[in-house]
Amino acid sequence: MLSKRKSKYFKSLQLKKFRQSERLFLVEGEKGVLEVMASDFNIHTLLCTDVFFERYAKSIEKVPLHECILVKQVDLSAVGSYQTNDSALAIVHMPKEDITPFSSGLVLALEDISDPGNLGTILRVADWYGVSQVYCSHNTTDLYAPKVIQASMGSFTRVRVNYIDLGSWLKQTELPVYGAVLDGESVYGENLPKNAVLLMGSESHGISEQLLPYVQHKISIPRVGGAESLNVSVATAVLIDHFASARA
Amino acid sequence: MLSKRKSKYFKSLQLKKFRQSERLFLVEGEKGVLEVMASDFNIHTLLCTDVFFERYAKSIEKVPLHECILVKQVDLSAVGSYQTNDSALAIVHMPKEDITPFSSGLVLALEDISDPGNLGTILRVADWYGVSQVYCSHNTTDLYAPKVIQASMGSFTRVRVNYIDLGSWLKQTELPVYGAVLDGESVYGENLPKNAVLLMGSESHGISEQLLPYVQHKISIPRVGGAESLNVSVATAVLIDHFASARA
Known part of the structure; x- marks a missing residue:
């Protein structure tokens, strides 16, 4: 269950000033969430539907995250910017800004x-x-x-x-x-x-x-x-x- | 002055079925309207603000059109799809579909x-x-x-x-x-x-x-x-x- 307080907190990340103060951002939709799960970005919280959870249970298990909350589609739409989202939404930590020295290319x-x-x-x-x-x-x-x-x-x-x-x-x-x-x-x-x-x-x-x-x-x-x-x-x-x- | 009836009629052209039955479409904003005025497309009606009319009076004079109606910004927003439009909107005739024989390129x-x-x-x-x-x-x-x-x-x-x-x-x-x-x-x-x-x-x-x-x-x-x-x-x-x- 997603509390109102959390829903509001996550939704605030649609705004730059909150993203910057919290150092968190939103990734929405099945494809995007799977990509970020497979990347070296750190996920803070994963919100997903039962269907998404069952389909990707093994992958979700392997991802270190603070919390995974099973939610309904309406919760995903309430937090995110997609009009409809029937799968998942990840709250993701921004990586540290470090300017990697130039290699080549x-x-x-x-x-x-x-x-x-x-x-x-x-x-x-x-x-x-x-x-x-x-x-x-x-x-x-x-x-x-x-x-x-x-x-x-x-x-x-x-x-x-x-x-x-x-x-x-x-x-x-x-x-x-x-x-x-x-x-x-x-x-x-x-x-x-x-x-x-x-x-x-x-x-x-x-x-x-x-x-x-x-x-x-x-x-x-x-x-x-x-x-x-x-x-x-x-x-x-x-x-x-x-x-x-x-x-x- | 733009009558309610006309406003509604023009606005209906946002939908494909009305565009197809009327063979008319909308072109919004200063740049787009000027481009279509300079082209060989035929303009049915030009809706524009006083400012647009005064600035481009000479060009407007040269364009054969059924009607030019001076309107307010709110009328332009009511008819068109732009949230704000402070210049003009043209209702334009669709050209006849004729498949030009292939030349080269x-x-x-x-x-x-x-x-x-x-x-x-x-x-x-x-x-x-x-x-x-x-x-x-x-x-x-x-x-x-x-x-x-x-x-x-x-x-x-x-x-x-x-x-x-x-x-x-x-x-x-x-x-x-x-x-x-x-x-x-x-x-x-x-x-x-x-x-x-x-x-x-x-x-x-x-x-x-x-x-x-x-x-x-x-x-x-x-x-x-x-x-x-x-x-x-x-x-x-x-x-x-x-x-x-x-x-x-």
């Missing part, structure tokens, strides 16, 4: 991405291409917001995301910095290196004047038709794909 | 894309890359739904979309058919032709068993990391980009 840097769906989709893209490090400006939307977690389709468990002062970091990095702009060199002609930073700007303004000076290689996806721009998650995927195919 | 075929945001984003991608013909299966979500129009960012005015029996069409086309699958040949090694069909399957099931036999070239975007799949609009962009860069 492509590092993705995101400046002020504001749409949660875009950030989640970008993490899914990064995960697909094996980009394991993403650095976000402090004004980028919160990784742990329910919509980001949902759109990332479990990729948040595999991609390391850090919120940093992008300017300071770009200033000191020894990696070549590539930035997506509308009037840069065609990415089709670029000889892309194995190790690099790819910087993507915000949906509405692109890379800011403050960060442009750190971009050594301004690149663009050539436009043939009439659209003014590409969605930022789409553009990120196309550009990462060029880095990936150059290495393949 | 890449034709995009979409099977049962169900998410309006995905369809809109795909049209924006097609528009960016100059793909002017998109064929959708009948079960693909409706082009004229407000969310599709919004996500397409005006690209619906430049990309020709037809809903057809994809199976019959793929059976008779003389173009080589490329289809996106998870276990196909790497697109990195493909020698992609100038003229082709690119078939994308639905979000949840990919290309169906019914259509797979028409796919001569099963292609995939190589995966390095752990994500199970890419969002369909992202995958569409990456694959179209390969066709585009092969031609560049």
Whole structure:
């Protein structure tokens, strides 16, 4: 049974200020909960229906958690952001922020991405291409917001995301910095290196004047038709794909 | 002044059955309305605020329309799907469905894309890359739904979309058919032709068993990391980009 007090407490984690003070966030739905159970994230509390519990009893047993509470669908909808959730919801500890030293490959840097769906989709893209490090400006939307977690389709468990002062970091990095702009060199002609930073700007303004000076290689996806721009998650995927195919 | 009767009538166009019987659809917001005014779509009625009217009086004058009604913001929100709209809303005639004979280039075929945001984003991608013909299966979500129009960012005015029996069409086309699958040949090694069909399957099931036999070239975007799949609009962009860069 889920007490009203607990239900209210867990629901409060839909808001950033409570997520930040409690260092906890919500993962909703069967697929997401199974992904987080299989990851090295630590689960605080698991809320699930009888059906979910019976189906995954063996996996649940293996996961160290503070508490597992059997609930009804209405409780899951009351706590979470999904209109319907007939399986499970996990309350998960945020990992400690520690900026892992750069190893090799492509590092993705995101400046002020504001749409949660875009950030989640970008993490899914990064995960697909094996980009394991993403650095976000402090004004980028919160990784742990329910919509980001949902759109990332479990990729948040595999991609390391850090919120940093992008300017300071770009200033000191020894990696070549590539930035997506509308009037840069065609990415089709670029000889892309194995190790690099790819910087993507915000949906509405692109890379800011403050960060442009750190971009050594301004690149663009050539436009043939009439659209003014590409969605930022789409553009990120196309550009990462060029880095990936150059290495393949 | 917008009468209650008219407001209700226009609002009904949020629903597919009324759009189809009236052959009219809604375009909301300043940017979208300006795009449709500049296109060869025919506008039935323009609802706009005083501010919009004064700012674009000259352009509005040039557009042949049945009626222009000055309204308040609350009227725009009442008719349309946007929570706030402080500029304009156009009620637009659907163009006649006529399947333009294929000229050259890449034709995009979409099977049962169900998410309006995905369809809109795909049209924006097609528009960016100059793909002017998109064929959708009948079960693909409706082009004229407000969310599709919004996500397409005006690209619906430049990309020709037809809903057809994809199976019959793929059976008779003389173009080589490329289809996106998870276990196909790497697109990195493909020698992609100038003229082709690119078939994308639905979000949840990919290309169906019914259509797979028409796919001569099963292609995939190589995966390095752990994500199970890419969002369909992202995958569409990456694959179209390969066709585009092969031609560049």
